[in-house]
Amino acid sequence: MTNASGKPALTRLYARLVVSDGPRAVDFxxxxxxxxxxxxxxGPGGRIVHxxxxxxxxxxxVKDAGDGDPAPPAxxxxxxILALDVSDADAVAEAMLRAGATVVHPVADQHYGQRGGRLADPFGHLWMISQTIEELTPEQIQRRTDESFTS
Known part of the structure; x- marks a missing residue:
């Protein structure tokens, strides 16, 4: 299969998270x-290969570390950073914390029209949780970003 330019077509993209304990990660x-x-x-011993x-x-x-694939702590x-857009950033962050995540940046209103923060899951992967709280144009976001660096 090729695209309009004759190059091979992209059919799917997903993150593959390497973890130290696959079954526990899936449960998390x-x-x-x-x-x-x-x-x-x-594979052998119940290790998750995929x-x-x-x-x-x-x-x-998700896959268990090994076979040349190290988990983040190694x-x-x-x-x-995996960016997760949600309808309620506070509720998702709280659910992640109850399940064992830790706060990197607390959930708060951001200058770019999002309410969000960053958490680390128990396996070393980083998650940016955000919800839209204000519809802004790219120009408004850039102006606010510029102002945030000069304040």
Whole structure:
């Protein structure tokens, strides 16, 4: 399959989260974010080699560390932030905290029209939780961003 320019077509994109305890991670995402497990494949000892989860309209995969795939703690953390748009940032953050996440930046109103914050899940992955509280144009967001750096 190719796209209009004759290049191979992109058919799907999802994050693949490497974790230290796959079954516990799947349970965390199910409890904290309402994830639905679509499929799971395991190797020796029950290690997850691939579990696909649906979070709303999004997909993420989870796998246990190993086979050359390190979990974030083995790397000193994760440079990737998963952005999760939700209808109630406070409620989602609270559910994540109850399930074992920690606060990186508390949920608060942001200058760019979002209410949100950043949490780390128990496996070292970073989640930016946000909800729209104010509809702004790109120009308004840029003006407010510029002002936030000069204040």
């Amino acid at each position: 995402y199910r409890t904290a974010l309402g994830a639905e497990e679509i499929e799971r494949y395991t 579990a696909m989860l649906r979070l709303g309209d999004a997909l993420i995969a 790397l000193g953390g994760s440079p990737v």
